[in-house]
Amino acid sequence: MNAKNERDTGNAAAPFAPTDRPGAQPVAVIDIGSSSIRMSLAEIRDGNVRVLDTLQQSVALGKDVFTCGSIHKDRIEECVRVLRSFRKFLDEHGLRDRGAIRAVATTAVREAANRDVFLDRIYMATGFDVNVLSEADTTRLTYLSMLPHVRRENHLARSTVIIVEMGGGTTEVLAVRGENVILSNTYRLGALRLRQTAEQLRAPAAQTRELMENAMDRAIDHIRFSVPKRGGVHVVALGGDARYAVQALTGEQAPEGMIGLPVRSVASLASKLLETPVETIAERYKMPLSDADTIGPALLFYARLARSYSLRHLLVSPVTMRHGLLDEMASVSEWTEAFQRQILRAARDIGRKYRHDEAHAEHVAELSAALFTDLASEHRLGKRHELLLKVGALLHDIGTFISTASHHKHSMYLIQNSELFGLSAEDLTLVAHLARYHRRAPPRPTHVEFMALTREQRLEVCLLAGILRVADALDVSHTQRIKNISCHREEGHLVIEIPGAGDLSLEDMALRQKGPMFQDIYGMDVLLRPRE
Template sequence: MSSSPVKEAAAERIETSPSTMQRIVAVIDIGATAMRMAVAEIHDGAKVRVLDQLVQPVQLGKEAFETRRLSRKSTERVVSVLSQYQRVLREYGIEGTSDIRVVGTSAVREASNRLAFADRVYTATGLHVEPIDEAEVNRITYMGITPQLLANAELSNGKAMVLEVGGGSTEVLIVRSGNVLASNSFRLGSLRMLQAIDLARAGVDRRRALLENHINRTLNQLNEFVRGDSQLNLVAVGGDIRLATRLIVDDWQPGELAVLPTKSLAELTDTVLKMGDDEIVKRFDASFIEAETMGPALLAYSMLAKQFHLEHVYVSDTNLREGLLKDIAVGGSWTAEFRNQIVRSALSLGRRFHFDEMHARSVAELARKLFDQLRSEHMLDNRHEVILHVAALLHEIGMQINVRSHHKHSLYIIKYSELFGLSRSELLQVGLIARYYRRAPPQPSHTDYMSLDRETRVIVNKLASILRLATALDDTRTSRIREIECQTDGKRLMIHVPGVRDVSLEQIAMKQQAGLFRDVFGLSVMLRAGET
């Protein structure tokens, strides 16, 4: 095992113009089989120029997927590699930790002792390890691959499955014309498949049959997930498929989608599955990390292409680290288009439960306007506005189960649903905001609420109190109140409704709903009809 970081092929994705304003940052991805680091310059206009990429092998996935724990030996290995990376970063002028983002994917995320692991890393290096869930991975993948999809005539107007077979899981996005139709994660990973084969003590002849059996289970789930009869294109992402593409496609240009014939992929897969790791390394100039996972991953891609009768597969050279760098470049903010993708996903969920869409949209729009006009009071950012908007759209989704306690059922449905772009933590916040849009405020006996840290509990309180005002403004369910004007004087929030003569019904509802807002912000609420 190498004791020093290994250079990984890096391409400059975006040309940058000379600028006096630049920042050097780094992202580190702690994966199931390797730790990879990318160093980049960020220039004015959120332009990114990759300077360096390094990779070091680790064996986190094998033990995390089998025992659900990361051993002390593996933890110290991670600490050692991070210390090496920090020495490299000092050469680039990165001394502290504010310009370094460290993320852990499936192996770290699934380990039961991930908190102890993160604490040890922090104690030794000062670096915070952030376990990112499937929703965050899909968000970053979407950010990285969307420009390539829109630049391709066939993909920009058609339906595409963006898929990555990783060590522990397979991440899937279904995209049409730049819009995300669905996203999901499947427990199919190259390391998981290899572990199953080892447990079965299968010989060489049976290895492929066992691999195909595991892959077929996921293919059946994918058929249910994809739905629809429209032509589907496959866009493959991931290190294994990138290596295969470089072996087959001679003129692949950085930043562009490669076209990989399914027949050629199948032939390479057949060859690789008959070879040992050492032979793969020598013949294909692969690393030992790549040699171990290459066969199972390529078989999954190949079987998927055949399942959907595809003559070719598109392959993207974007990766998680490039997406993370772009995320840093834009300050972690959600673009307007990404916000719209989240809202579309929420609307799709609401329709599945037959929600009152007109009322939901009215409340969401009023909540947005309240949020915007009360920024000086709540001091929250645009991500929180999206969370509030989604909670407003879905606040009555539990009606389908039980009218009387629908707010509680709304929390349950939202908490356990898949909404593109929102992490499990963010989904819980959305669910709690919907939960507290009516009746009793948060209580110490509410387990989900108390599982949050204090800062997040305060955020939930703020947004739930705003949602209560928004629902009061559309208490008649007629969407007749569309515009509002908010004024505060330090003791009171005055909401004027221009163009509406009589707001007596809304005033009654506001009196019932404004208590939480008063408790959170210290402001009483008055609703007045506007002058006509």
């Protein structure tokens, strides 16, 4: 049996055939993982996604990376052959529009020392421009693809849901209650990495499982600490290994919804697989060796996590990361309103952690958003940048937790070393620079970290930090008295009209100190004008 419910590319028959339905757009997503390369083909119509077919081919990238740190030349060429076959398949079915094809890579490629060589070779040989997903990207895709399923299930919508997927190199854990994120973390705990560690230590079979369980329990302890057992908890497992367990224990080939498996049965199956040589598993269940390598450790982890919460059943969802990618392709914006709320919620939690002036931070964020909207024709930035500006505004003063002196630099350090749900390392770097430049000296060539940014990133920092400085100056009194502002251009000035503000001398003085950076980047100075 095909344990993954996905057909091998070696099949001669090609069931995928885009329909002729009016308005249906054929699309494809390719996922280069630690143990296999998968491609899902679908059509999008009126914002809805219908998956038509999924192909897979095993390529053990993780074995190379988790053992020696890079991808072997022969393995790169193996990937080229697989992806060329995918390209041929797409061409034969008329799917040639690059905008309709999205290719991504995860942990193995992300950690490979020669990842740029790998990506360049793939691009030159196949034309696929592979995007390496960050941990934040993976979390975002999981959240976006799973949230509708959680909302549909009444018992899940009222409980805390721990969504978990063990891959070859890492384990992604996302805990939500309603739409609120309780925990988002990536553990360096992968099925292939666990096996490689045991092999490097030359642990006998009896000790291999003990080593795995010890590593798993450390992650589970952290999850239990972050997600207490109260108000109802459910564990939902994602990924091919969990789907295999459904097939093995229930006989269902491709269930459409969530299925509950007895934890005792999952644990028993995991033990059986861990005691069986990988080659035997592959032969007995007609599985690729790379899949046979990961399934035992993954099921063991899911069972131990469920048991730690005294659960009798483990839920398995058919949702994959590729569903999240397809949903993004069908959506105008990759950041939904619910997802943006979670990012801002995480930023507020960090602000409270460092005991900032929350009322001031919220007001500066509100003023920044108003200025961003009124200046849209000047900066030409999008919704993503508006959100990052709000995050920067919420966190610009957290450095006062360390010291009021040079607190902008302390804010930058704290942001750079924080984990903020939903933001990539690149996003967090931009936010940190906004906090760094919300006061005192503007960016200079001697500022090493700023100069390390790309030209585009430096411009984004200056455009957004200029707005943040003006917003911060408008609440220099920390009393939130400046409200309902409106802006217009007048003879080379940005005029900010403020209703019922009275004396604005304090804000004018603050703008004289903070305004030059805005004037340099936008080419106009700021005038405050009371409005009755």
